[in-house]
Amino acid sequence: MxxxxxxxxxxxxxxxxxxxxxxxxxxxxxxxxxxxxxxxxxxxxxxxxxxxxxxxxxDGTSLVSPGGSLHLSDYVTLKRQGWKLTPVLEGQYRNAGQSIDLIGIDVLTSPQVARLFPAESLGGDSDFLRGILHEPGGIVLHPETEKLLPSVLKEMQIFRSEAVPLGLAVADISLVSRLLQRPDDLSRLILLGDTGPGAMPSADSGADMRPPDTRALASLPAHIKLAPGGTARMNPGTLTESFHLNLTAFGFLSxxxxxxxxxxxxxxxxxxxxxxxxxxxxxxxxxxxxxxxxxxxxxxxxxxxxxxxxxxxxxxxxxxxxxxxxxxxxxxxxxxxxxxxxxxxxxxxxxxxxxxxxxxxxxxxxxxxxxxxxxxAPSTQARGQRLLQSYTAWAAAGIGLSLGGVLALALVEGLIGGFMFLGGVMLGAALLLPYVLWSLLGMAQARTRAPLMQWLWADARAQLPGLSLALMALMLALATNIGVGTMVSSFRLTFVDWLDQRLAADLYVTTLDDAQGAEVQAWLSQQGLTVLPIRSKEMQHSTGQLKIYGLRDDELYRNNWPMISARPEAWDLLVQGRGVLVSEQLARRADLQLGAHIDLPAGWPSEILGIYADYGNPHGQAMVSLPQLLKNAPDVDNLRFALRLDPTQVKQVINMLQERFEIPRENITQKDLAKARSMAVFDQTFLITDALKLLTLAVASFAIFTSLATLWNQRLPQLAPVWAMGVRRRSLALIDILRSLLMAGLTALLALPLGLLLSWALLVVINTAAFGWRLPVYLFPMNWLALVLLALLAAGLAALLPAWRLFRISPSELLKVFSSER
Amino acid sequence: MNAKPLIIWLVLCMIGPAVNAQGFAGLGTTAAEGFAQPSPDLPLVFPRDHGAHPDFRIEWWYLTANLTDTEGRRYGIQWTLFRSALAPGEAEGWQSPQIWMGHAAVTSARQHFTAERLARGGIGQAGVSISPGFQAWIDDWDMAGDADLGQLDITAAGTEFSYTLSAHTQEPLILHGAAGYSVKSTDGQASYYYAQPNYQISGTLRLPSGPVEVTGMGWLDREWSSQPLSQEQSGWDWFSLRFDSGEKLMGFVLRRTDGSVDFRSGTWITASGTAQPLPPGTFQAEPLTQSTVAERQLPTRWQVTLPDRDVSVTVEALNPQSWMDLSFPYWEGPVEVSGSHSGSGYLEMTGYE
Incomplete structure (x- = not known):
């Protein structure tokens, strides 16, 4: 059986x-x-x-110098005082247009070393440490990072380890200080052992008898501070969580x-x-x-x-x-x-x-x-009253959820609040949808006199139970499309503007070393060209990594700099060395307003003269005048230059630079090329968003289609009497398509405000919390129109098959409804 | 994460061969590339030779002391600075090829505390200077005093202990072997080797149980070389014994990889402080009792005989568990002497697998 x-x-x-x-x-x-x-x-x-x-x-508890002026002698002095420390020297190594982040550790004292062992050498292969310490030195990196390695470094012995994070290379501090030409600098000193300063020595604490205590801490030189773990570097886990939440939300929606x-x-x-x-x-x-x-x-x-x-x-x-x-x-x-x-x-x-x-x-x-x-047999009509009750309950839940979302936005700080708001409002709106559609259709029905039209509205309401889930899906998909689309487009527009401002010079040149830099600069000046050196000092700030650029006073900067807010005389004060411009991210992280002071080491100007946009940069950035930079950091590289040229000169200058100084072509970048490259990166960035957007919409359309197909059989008993009363099958089919379009259209209209709300939350709340910059909201009505049309098209297509079947149905089938009602 | 295996490995690979020069790794296996070699024709010059010799592969400043507290309890302390060169010579800053390692220990009859420091040369974190006075240091550990080593202040600290000691002597230095040229194998491997075995020491040990005031006698050993062991030598047993008669005996046994005795030598120091090199083979040390230490068998009671001097004594560890469980492990601890002569001293045993 x-x-x-x-x-x-x-x-x-x-x-x-x-x-x-x-x-x-x-x-x-x-x-x-x-x-x-x-x-x-x-x-x-x-x-x-x-x-x-x-x-x-x-990134453990460390001693740092907020201004980045930690000297090797500081380390030795502290070690001699009994501090348990291991030094770290970090920096970016650049050579011939390639660059890589280097981390130098003292292999004698760093607990990191055990992690670096190539798996195969754990047994005691002495080649590893010999390679690391002996000339020419060794570098440990993730296998995938190897392709980023500047070719000069390929002469070193390369060790591959999956334990090393992508995008950086680890080596002994002797090698790194040599490569970075920073023999006396250190980035930070990590405190070793479980006992931090201040803890009293005890026999079983695992710390030495004489750990640095609070007195030792107080006796630290003024330029050295204790930094709790996690400050040296932004934790990618928390920063990127928003991105992954975004993806998860998309995935879950789908x-x-x-x-x-x-x-x-x-x-x-x-x-x-x-x-x-x-x-x-x-x-x-x-x-x-x-x-x-x-x-x-x-x-x-x-x-x-x-x-x-x-x-x-x-x-x-x-x-x-x-x-x-x-x-x-x-x-x-x-x-x-x-x-x-x-x-x-x-x-x-x-x-x-x-x-x-x-x-x-x-x-x-x-x-x-x-x-x-x-x-x-199922009696579709009789369910009406029950349905209204459940729709009312849904709507109440929806309103509750939306209010909860708004409350969360007001009460919960940052990203989490933003996402709670989004979740509450989106879900709440979806739950409200059936009630709103039911009411709208009811109102329309009440206003119509023509019997067929009345039937149309009533029938649409009767269909609502079978369609409401699919329509909710459609609304969510549409709102997401509008919201995310608005965000990406706004971002893109802002980004293009910003690129125009930031890449205002016509040609960018990177020389091979400082000496060549000086020669190139002198020669270009002789030719009567405006040379703008791009020189910067990297340091650790309390908010993380910070790069300070020195700007030469030039029309180019004054006219183009993407200021968000600035004092009227900002440029003059900057040139006089009386202040600093900071990036938006840095201003937000350090909570800096115009006129406030940033905590840079002694000697640097500190008053905030202006805040400018620096999209896409995870690190903090600031600008001082070139003389100020050179005064405080005389040893910064002089490798990169921006040139202001007449468009007709560009080609000629490139040729001369190549011939005279043998600068490789890849070290000379034209503005347009740099822009194109940046835009390509940008578009690549949002590829996944676009893909998921479309896929979600496709799935929602498919849902409508299957819902309609499902309803088809249930609808025959309702269509047959209308047909029997003289409405032709062709008209019935047309009405079917029309109704489907109507539902989809209504849903799309309702999705529009929801999508705008979503884009506002994404741009103003989530972006600011996640990236540290705020984007202006641009509206793209044509895109919405396209989306509404797309939704209508999807709904029309979805209704086409049932309508076609209705059109082609034999009268006997319709008659059967009366004869064999179950 | 456990950094320990790494450091062990590091030391075995890099420093090990050098520091373990007297035998328990394969220092003898690599011919020293560009390193200076000891020569019997170059006499020692002081205070110059109290300082570092970066052209030689390995070197150490090795102080041990037998101490007693006010209640008669016995202690031993060790303060050692090792230097090991990746390449001969010195360079500025991080580029220095010199690697320094400090070992410190306090031993009582029941307890044994150890500590270790590692540092790079060239940056000032560790080193030895001879002017104006003498100073050997690594991190916050110090051994500093006057240029001729007549007076020294010694400090070291570990997880569970620290000590502050001062040492005085007016006795002359002892030059081992031929005026400081000490032969270590029949193949001619040798080192420069001298000592100051006559320090009077006083100071404070800080132990988990509290501070302990101590006094006693200390023995400083200085040795440097580039390839002091031959390929067949695997480890050594080294004795520094101070008899109540005022005489002293330094003797060592170098063992072959198969465990048999390869080379024995030593120095007899008279009560008046004259060093008399022992003819090879006359110094004899036979294990009497084996103890299980760190999962291996080690002789912690010995019969030491020197027929020429009518010495026949039993040398017994104050604490058989004086295991230096550091980057490279070895046994080092105070011993008590009884038999034809009585006294105390230090025993070092390496290369026991």
């Missing part, structure tokens, strides 16, 4: 292949997007965790939308098999066994779909990951491996998610099956 029943129930799918396809596609799509996002997030988190793990030791499809399809299959199930029950199949068969059936389908989804998800993630890696690296300075590694946990969680989703989506169908007497 069981076997026969199983076979009978399964045979349904071979007769309804499209439904099977919709079911599998829905589940697979949901799984694909969800698991792709999870894979990307997982990979990124793995990279962070590795980096974090490694950097934790380098998953939910996918489930709507599944829910619709399963509901349809149940509805259509009602007769079959009744027959089986009448033949003696116990209810429990019937349910079991259905559960096994849906589980089989779900597992198969999950695997399809996982495979697709893997490829989707693999194709999006390089873009994500570029984003994270560009916006947050967080390096993520571009190669996707398959993790078993990911497969299992994807599978579990799909099964959970499938059971959630089929729960309603099973509930109906259990609740409704098997011999009773």
């Amino acid at each position: 069981m076997r026969a029943a199983f076979h009978t129930l399964l045979s349904y799918w071979s007769r309804h292949r499209f439904q099977l396809f919709a079911l599998v596609a829905g589940l697979a799509l949901a799984t694909t997007l969800w698991s792709a996002v999870q894979a990307i997030n997982g990979q990124a988190r793995q990279s962070y965790a590795q980096a974090q793990d490694f950097l934790q030791q380098l 998953f939910i939308v996918g489930l709507f499809i599944v829910q619709g399809t399963i509901g349809l299959a149940m509805e259509q098999r009602r007769g079959l199930l009744r027959t089986l029950r009448c033949l003696g199949l116990p209810f429990a066994q019937m349910i079991l068969i259905l559960v096994v059936e849906i589980t089989l389908i779900a597992v198969a779909s999950a695997f399809i989804g996982l495979i697709l998800g893997y490829f989707l993630a693999a194709s999006l990951l390089p873009g994500v890696a570029a984003t994270l690296s560009g916006l947050y300075g967080a390096e993520v491996s571009g190669a996707l590694s398959l993790q078993p946990a990911w497969i299992l969680s994807g599978l579990a998610m799909t099964l959970a989703g499938a059971s959630l989506a089929s729960a309603h169908a099973f509930y109906t099956l259990w609740k409704l007497p098997i011999l009773q």
Whole structure:
């Protein structure tokens, strides 16, 4: 009996292949997007965790000099006083247009060293330390970082270690100080041992008998401060969390939308098999066994779909990951491996998610099956009153959620508040949608007199229960599209402007060394050209890494600098060496206003004269006049120059630079090229956002389609009387399409304000908290129009098949409604 | 994260071969590239030779002392600065090829505390200077005094202990071997080797149980070389014994990789302070009792005989567990002497796997 029943129930799918396809596609799509996002997030988190793990030791409680003037003799003095320290020297090594971040550690005293062992040498291969310490020196880096390595460094002995974070190289401090030509500088001194200063010595504390105590701390030279762990470097984990939350939200949204499809399809299959199930029950199949068969059936389908989804998800993630890696690296300075590694946990969680989703989506169908007497036909009309009640309840919940979101924004600081606001408002609005549509349709119905029109509105309301989930999905997808689209476009517009301002010079030249720099500068000046040296000093600030540039007074800067706010005489004061311009990120991090003072080491100007935009830079930046820079940091490189040229001169100057100084072509950059490159990076950055945007919309459209297809059978009993009263099938089909368009159009209109709210939250709240810069909101009505049209197109297409079937249905089918009403 | 295995490895790879020169790693295996070699024809000159010799591969300043507190309890202390060169010579700052390592220990009958420091030469974190006075240091550990080493102040600190001691002597230095040229194998491996075995020491040990005032006698050993061991030598047992008669005996046994005795030598120091090199082979030391220390068997009770001088004594560790569990592990601790002569001293045993 069981076997026969199983076979009978399964045979349904071979007769309804499209439904099977919709079911599998829905589940697979949901799984694909969800698991792709999870894979990307997982990979990124793995990279962070590795980096974090490694950097934790380098970022422990340290002694630093806020102005970056930590001298080797400070270290030795402190060591002689009994401080347990290990020195770190960090910096960027540049050579012939290539650069890499170097971390120098003292291999004799750094606990980091154990982490650097190439796995194969743990047994005691002495080559490693010999290579590290002996001439010409050794460098340890992640295998993926090797391609970034300036070719000069390839002469060193290279050790590959997965433990080293991407994008940087670790070497003994002797080598790093030699490469950076900073023999006497140190970046910070990490306190070793469990006992920090101030703790009293005790026999079992693991610290020495004479650790630096509070008195020792007080006796530190004035320029050295104790910095708690985690200040030297922004933790990519927390910074990037917003990005991953974003992705997760996208993935989850897609998953939910996918489930709507599944829910619709399963509901349809149940509805259509009602007769079959009744027959089986009448033949003696116990209810429990019937349910079991259905559960096994849906589980089989779900597992198969999950695997399809996982495979697709893997490829989707693999194709999006390089873009994500570029984003994270560009916006947050967080390096993520571009190669996707398959993790078993990911497969299992994807599978579990799909099964959970499938059971959630089929729960309603099973509930109906259990609740409704098997011999009773569905009476769509009678549900109206009940529906209104549940819609009212939904709407109340929706309003509650939205208010909760607003409250969260007001009460919870930063990113978390922003995301709670977004989540509350989005979900709340989705829950409100059925009630609003129900009311709008009701109002329209009340205002119409023509019977057919009245029927149209009433029928639309009757269809709402079957469509509301799909419409909610559509609204969320549309709102997300509008919100994210507005954010990206606003960002892009701002970025283009800013690039124009920042890349105001016509030609950028990087010489090979300081001597050549001086020659090039002298020669260019002789030619009567305006040479603007680009010189900077990198230091550790209480807010993290800080680069201070020295600006030569020039029209170019005065006219183009992307100031957000500035004192009227800012440039004059800057030139007089009486103040400093700071980037927006730095101003926000250090909470600096115009006229306030930034804590730079003695000698540097400190008054804030202006705040300028510096999009895309994870680190802090400031500008002083060139003489001020040279006064405080006389040894800064003099390698880079910006040139103001007449467009006709550009080619000639490039040629002369190449011929006379043998500067490689890649060290000479034209403005347009630099801009194009920056824009390419920018667009690459938002590739994943665009991809997910479109995919979500596609899934939502598919949901509408399956919902309509599902409704088709239920609707015949309602259409038949209208047809019988003389409305032609062609008109009915047209009305069907019209209604679908109407619903989608209404939803799109409602999605518009939601999308704008979303974009406001993203640009003003989330961006500021996540990146440290605030973007102006630009509106793009044409884009919205396009989206609304796209939604209408999707809804129209989705209605086309049912309408076509209605158009082609034989009158006998319609007549049957009256003869064989179940 | 455990940095310990790394440092052990580091030292074995880099410093190990050098510091363990007297045997327990393969220092003898690499011919010294560009390093200076000891020569019997170059006499020692002081105070110059109290300082560092960066052209030689390895060097140490090695102070041990047998001390007693007011209640008669016995203690031993060790203060050692090792220098090991990656390449001959000195350079400025981080580029220096010199690596320094400090070892310190306090031993009582029941406890044994150790500490270690590692530092780069060239930056001032560790080193030895001879003018105006003598100073050897690494981090906050110091051994400093006048230029001729007649007076020294010594400090060191570890996790569970620290000590501050001062040492005085008016006795002359002892030059081992031929005026300081000490042969270490029949193949001719040698080192420069001299000592000051006559320090009167007083000071304070700070132990977990509290401060302890101590007095006693100290012995400073100075040695440098570039390849002091031959390839077959694997470790050594080194004795510095101070008899109540005023006489002293320094003797060592170099063992082969197969465990057999390869080379024995030493110096007899008369009560008046005259050094008399012992003919090779006359100094004899036979293990009497083995103890399990750090999961290996080590002789912690010895029969030491020197027939020429009618010496036949039992040398017994004050604390058999005087294991220096540092970057490279070895046994070093105070000993008590009984038999034909009585007294105290220090024993060092290396190369026991």
